[in-house]
Amino acid sequence: MKKSNTAFLSQAAMIAAVYVVLTYVFAPFSFGEIQVRIAEALTILPLFTPAAIPGLFIGCLLGNILGGAILPxxxxxxxATLIGAFGTYMLRNNLPLLAPLPPILANTIVVPLVLRFGYSVNLPIPFMMLTVGIGEILSCGVLGIILYAALRRYKNIIFVPAQR
Structure with missing residues (x-):
């Protein structure tokens, strides 16, 4: 296996692991109609490495499974996290400060529909979009931008360039 493939897989695996741990540790407010999933702050990482895209997807998948979520x-x-991560990656060169928008939008649209049709939550969908959207703004927007500011200076040290 080439060095760059190893770096890509290692970065993706580490990001997935951190996402799972954050989801599990903060489970009491990572799920439900009013949620702030702290792990979603990691959706800023595609600005630094494309390995974050599969890492976030697998992390969210495993976090949902371990959190007892239903199949839908x-x-x-x-x-939704995969779409958000890919959208963030697409903004990496020109608009990094807008990078939290794709995961905020994807989750604000998808999660309330899952809550309504998967969990039969009997709240108005626009209300759940508001509550989930606020949680996403806090996790992706506020915490994500703080994480971006902290990592930006060290991106060449922390994230080994992964080429695919």
Whole structure:
């Protein structure tokens, strides 16, 4: 295996592991109609490495499974994180400060639908979009930008360039 493939897989695995741990440790407010999933702050990482895209997807998938989520939540919640991570990656060169928007939007749209049709939560979908959106703004927007500011100076040290 080439050095760059090893770096890519290692970075993806570490990001997935951190996502799972953060989801599990903060489980009391990582799930539900009002949620702030601290692990979603990691959706800023595709600005630094493309390995974050599969890492975040696998991390969310495993976090949802370990958190006791139902199958539609495991599938569609993880896909929302995948879409958000890919959107963040696409903004890496031109608009890094807008990078939290794709995961905020993807989860604000998808998660309330999962709550309504998967968990039969009987709250209005626009209300759940508001509550999930606020949680995403806090985790992706606020915590994500703080993480971005902290890592930006050290990106060449922490994230070995992974080429695919």
């Amino acid at each position: 939540d495991i599938i569609f919640g993880s896909i």
